[in-house]
Amino acid sequence: MIDNATPLLTVDDLHVRFATRQGLIHAVRGVGFTVGREKLGIVGESGSGKSMTGRAILRLVPPPGSVTARRIDFSGTDLLGASERDMRQIRGKRISMVMQDPKFSLNPVMTIGRQIAEAYRANSGAPKAQARRRALEMLAAVRIRDPERVYGAYPHELSGGMGQRAMIAMMLIRDPDLLIADEPTSALDVTVQMQVLAIIDDLVAQRGMGLIFISHDLNLVASFCDRVLIMYAGRIVETCRAADLHNAQHPYTRGLLESLPRIDRPATELAVLRRDASWSLDTAEPRP
Amino acid sequence: MSTAGATQPGLRAWLLASAPRSRWQARCGNAYLAWLKLSANPLAMAGLAIIVALLLVVIFAPLLAPGTPYGQNLLHRLEPPSAENWFGTDQLGRDIYTRVVHGAQLTLMIVVLVAILAAPTGLLIGTVAGYSGGIVDTVLMRITDVFLAFPRLVLALAFAAALGPGIENAVIAIALTSWPPYARVARAETLALRSSDFIAAARLQGASPARIVLRHIVPLCLSSVIIRVTLDMAGIILTAAGLGFLGLGAQPPLPEWGAMVAAGRDFILDNWWVATIPGIAIFIVSLGFNLLGDGLRDVLDPKQR
Amino acid sequence: MTELRNPVSAAPSRGAGAGLWLSKAANLIFSVLLTFVGLLVVTFLIGRVIPIDPVLAVVGDRALPDVYARVRQELALDEPLYYQFWLYVTKALHGDFGKSVITSRPVIEDILRYFPATIELATLATLLGVMIGVPAGVVAAKNQGRWPDQLVRLLGLIGYSVPVFWLGLVGLFVFYSKLGWVSGTGRLDVYYEDIVDPVTGMMLIDAALAREWDIFFNAISHLALPVSILGYYSLAYISRMTRSFMIEQLGQEYVTAARVKGLSELRVVWRHALGNAMLPLVTVIALSYASLLEGAVLTETVFAWPGLGRYITDSLFNADMNPVLGGTFVVGLAFIGLNLLSDVLYRVLDPRSR
Numbered sequence: 001m002i003d004n005a006t007p008l009l010t011v012d013d014l015h016v017r018f019a020t021r022q023g024l025i026h027a028v029r030g031v032g033f034t035v036g037r038e039k040l041g042i043v044g045e046s047g048s049g050k051s052m053t054g055r056a057i058l059r060l061v062p063p064p065g066s067v068t069a070r071r072i073d074f075s076g077t078d079l080l081g082a083s084e085r086d087m088r089q090i091r092g093k094r095i096s097m098v099m100q101d102p103k104f105s106l107n108p109v110m111t112i113g114r115q116i117a118e119a120y121r122a123n124s125g126a127p128k129a130q131a132r133r134r135a136l137e138m139l140a141a142v143r144i145r146d147p148e149r150v151y152g153a154y155p156h157e158l159s160g161g162m163g164q165r166a167m168i169a170m171m172l173i174r175d176p177d178l179l180i181a182d183e184p185t186s187a188l189d190v191t192v193q194m195q196v197l198a199i200i201d202d203l204v205a206q207r208g209m210g211l212i213f214i215s216h217d218l219n220l221v222a223s224f225c226d227r228v229l230i231m232y233a234g235r236i237v238e239t240c241r242a243a244d245l246h247n248a249q250h251p252y253t254r255g256l257l258e259s260l261p262r263i264d265r266p267a268t269e270l271a272v273l274r275r276d277a278s279w280s281l282d283t284a285e286p287r288p
Numbered sequence: 289m290s291t292a293g294a295t296q297p298g299l300r301a302w303l304l305a306s307a308p309r310s311r312w313q314a315r316c317g318n319a320y321l322a323w324l325k326l327s328a329n330p331l332a333m334a335g336l337a338i339i340v341a342l343l344l345v346v347i348f349a350p351l352l353a354p355g356t357p358y359g360q361n362l363l364h365r366l367e368p369p370s371a372e373n374w375f376g377t378d379q380l381g382r383d384i385y386t387r388v389v390h391g392a393q394l395t396l397m398i399v400v401l402v403a404i405l406a407a408p409t410g411l412l413i414g415t416v417a418g419y420s421g422g423i424v425d426t427v428l429m430r431i432t433d434v435f436l437a438f439p440r441l442v443l444a445l446a447f448a449a450a451l452g453p454g455i456e457n458a459v460i461a462i463a464l465t466s467w468p469p470y471a472r473v474a475r476a477e478t479l480a481l482r483s484s485d486f487i488a489a490a491r492l493q494g495a496s497p498a499r500i501v502l503r504h505i506v507p508l509c510l511s512s513v514i515i516r517v518t519l520d521m522a523g524i525i526l527t528a529a530g531l532g533f534l535g536l537g538a539q540p541p542l543p544e545w546g547a548m549v550a551a552g553r554d555f556i557l558d559n560w561w562v563a564t565i566p567g568i569a570i571f572i573v574s575l576g577f578n579l580l581g582d583g584l585r586d587v588l589d590p591k592q593r
Numbered sequence: 594m595t596e597l598r599n600p601v602s603a604a605p606s607r608g609a610g611a612g613l614w615l616s617k618a619a620n621l622i623f624s625v626l627l628t629f630v631g632l633l634v635v636t637f638l639i640g641r642v643i644p645i646d647p648v649l650a651v652v653g654d655r656a657l658p659d660v661y662a663r664v665r666q667e668l669a670l671d672e673p674l675y676y677q678f679w680l681y682v683t684k685a686l687h688g689d690f691g692k693s694v695i696t697s698r699p700v701i702e703d704i705l706r707y708f709p710a711t712i713e714l715a716t717l718a719t720l721l722g723v724m725i726g727v728p729a730g731v732v733a734a735k736n737q738g739r740w741p742d743q744l745v746r747l748l749g750l751i752g753y754s755v756p757v758f759w760l761g762l763v764g765l766f767v768f769y770s771k772l773g774w775v776s777g778t779g780r781l782d783v784y785y786e787d788i789v790d791p792v793t794g795m796m797l798i799d800a801a802l803a804r805e806w807d808i809f810f811n812a813i814s815h816l817a818l819p820v821s822i823l824g825y826y827s828l829a830y831i832s833r834m835t836r837s838f839m840i841e842q843l844g845q846e847y848v849t850a851a852r853v854k855g856l857s858e859l860r861v862v863w864r865h866a867l868g869n870a871m872l873p874l875v876t877v878i879a880l881s882y883a884s885l886l887e888g889a890v891l892t893e894t895v896f897a898w899p900g901l902g903r904y905i906t907d908s909l910f911n912a913d914m915n916p917v918l919g920g921t922f923v924v925g926l927a928f929i930g931l932n933l934l935s936d937v938l939y940r941v942l943d944p945r946s947r
């Protein structure tokens with residue numbers, strides 16, 4: 001469901017810098033894009049800055065990081081200049097994020113149900129009973145067979161797939177307009193990955209949400225998303241529709257595509273991606 | 289890769305070479321890098337300065353305080369600090385400054401002796417227990433646990449009581465209560481190393497367990513134990529001072545700082561300096577060891593904070 | 594929809610889980626027992642090493658030869674060592690640690706009389722340490738690098754370096770002698786002594802039970818200084834460890850996730866991060882309590898506090914070994930008990946270890 005006419009999120013010239021003892025690390029360099037009620041994929045390797053982009057939108061970049069941009073606009077709200085208080089109203093309620101590994105992203109000493117209910121009651125003052133009901137509904141919505149049991153369980157008692165589904169339930173319980181999924185399936189078994197993706201797909205479609213899907217897996221993103229952004233060394237090197245990916249122009253994208261083994265085109269030697277120093281350069285900035 | 293010249297840049301380059309030609313060079317290089325990191329930490333350097341100052345005071349005590357620490361002068365009892373007596377005089381007219389300076393020797397001696405006794409003992413017991421495993425490990429660890437079950441001062445008290453007062457017995461008593469944590473640390477390290485490939489390789493080459501433990505495992509545990517010992521030194525000083533305060537440990541007229549505080553106790557209301565100043569000395573030296581120990585830990589074991 | 598691993602709905606071999614828990618508990622009890630026995634061995638051996646003739650200690654040096662011989666037989670000093678140890682153990686298990694020469698009472702009676710005073714000190718000091726130390730550590734972790742952090746680290750550093758007996762003396766000098774804010778040594782002013790019934794041995798509780806409010810407040814005045822000093826050591830240690838644990842927790846992913854949910858920073862830090870940091874912190878608090886028992890020995894000497902520490906040291910000076918050994922044993926026992934407690938608490942609080 002592509003709807004580019006009314007962008008939900010507009011990012012313009014986003015920079016994320018870390019001032020460390022070893023010097024300035026420029027994790028995100030001048031990234032700009034828009035997201036509507038569609039599925040946008042951001043693909044890149046480790047260190048490409050894709051995760052930081054996601055966190056920067058929510059203003060959750062850890063210190064000593066600093067975020068600057070010409071514009072970060074979400075449905076008319078300026079995210080860049082918003083106060084911390086305003087951001088708290090936006091997080092969870094209008095923009096949400098699913099993280100990579102439920103082993104680490106769920107609080108180990110709190111029951112699942114408690115955590116999900118807490119998300120529902122944050123800044124809304126809803127009564128406990130109602131929150132509990134909504135949490136159970138969400139657990140059912142992510143296709144957990146026994147919501148009551150999972151509600152009272154602790155995160156370490158769940159498998160990876162179940163934990164990730166609980167995470168999704170927790171992050172979507174307040175019906176946000178935009179979901180940022182930061183490598184949501186990277187920590188899961190392959191068979192479980194597809195199930196979790198299907199759940200995300202359904203929920204996003206049902207609610208007419210926008211989705212930013214961050215991953216290192218080009219194949220996955222290409223099959224799942226509507227549009228794709230390729231990031232390298234903190235910059236976007238390519239933007240295109242998923243369907244047009246095979247016509248990609250940038251040598252990095254081409255290199256990625258060519259290095260994927262294909263069952264219908266067996267080769268005696270796998271192609272290796274050759275990096276070019278010029279890809280990490282930007283004509284507007286001086287050489288590092 | 290520089291010439292064996294005496295120029296500083298040459299030495300520095302040799303130390304920082306990324307491909308050292310001998311084990312000796314690699315070791316020196318590592319030590320140098322550790323030193324660079326340590327010296328960047330101002331608090332650690334302050335601690336080091338204090339300890340160096342302590343060493344200097346001990347070495348140059350006769351120069352710094354030419355009088356005798358035992359010289360009584362009952363006409364000048366309990367005099368406040370003045371130009372004559374920088375720290376005042378105690379209840380027997382002795383100059384407190386001289387006694388504090390000479391007491392530094394006692395403090396240093398106690399610390400060094402305890403370290404020499406306790407650290408190798410703990411290291412040996414810990415590595416042997418960790419490497420042997422099985423019944424040896426269980427027995428050694430139970431013994432360690434028993435000693436750990438006592439608060440250090442109380443056990444040192446009991447030992448000192450059994451052995452009698454005196455500085456040698458105090459040293460033994462403190463050493464007896466200090467080795468268990470080192471053994472624990474060494475054992476933990478040994479357990480982690482025991483299943484490494486290089487240990488298996490050494491065993492396949494026919495190295496005896498003794499050789500493996502002594503030549504391979506002990507050197508690797510050394511840094512953890514050193515950190516632990518340095519951090520412990522303040523505790524050792526405080527325990528020794530505590531024993532001195534209670535009348536065990538160094539006997540009068542030896543100028544042991546803890547005993548001096550005890551002696552000054554009766555005069556605290558009107559002559560505060562007799563008890564207060566030796567206590568400040570104890571504090572400064574402990575502080576020095578704590579600062580240095582913290583700095584060493586940050587350098588040698590960055591996992592901890 | 595199949596799951597490869599589904600521990601919640603599959604609930605495999607519940608019996609095996611319980612069996613594992615039992616064996617872990619058995620293991621724990623066994624090691625505690627072994628340490629307990631070790632304690633007995635150590636105190637026994639120390640007692641046998643002393644150069645003082647234990648018979649003389651009992652009968653005095655003017656006793657008649659047949660009295661001497663009789664007591665020597667009673668103490669079984671000619672029997673083999675393991676027999677003596679066996680005697681020692683059986684007596685100890687009955688609470689018989691011999692008699693104190695100075696007080697002429699059974700050691701166990703003295704211990705029961707004096708231990709509560711030490712417990713009162715240590716408990717109040719630990720409470721102080723926790724109430725101030727934990728929030729201080731949290732604030733320090735949250736403001737890493739800035740002045741609250743530096744202050745907490747400085748306070749901790751001083752706490753690790755200052756001799757407790759010296760601090761006690763200086764405290765008495767400043768706050769009692771010069772400023773008159775608190776009372777001096779001892780648990781109560783002289784004319785309040787022996788009025789209140791020692792029900793628990795703890796002055797605050799006993800005074801409150803007897804509704805003697807004058808005595809109650811006098812006790813507080815006497816407790817103020819030693820508790821503050823011991824409390825300082827406690828909070829130096831606890832705040833340092835809290836800071837360390839909190840820094841670790843604040844870097845975890847679930848904390849970020851909590852922020853993503855839109856929770857207030859207060860809730861994220863105090864409910865989520867501290868909630869997790871509490872687990873190792875419980876152990877730290879137990880250890881702090883144990884180390885205060887040690888610090889109490891010196892503090893009681895300075896403040897003339899009639900607690901176990903002072904009982905041990907006084908007996909020491911009078912070459913009265915039975916109380917020293919009995920007292921050391923009891924302190925060691927308390928240590929073991931505290932370690933056990935912290936172990937159990939950790940298991941109870943951590944859902945992962947159930």
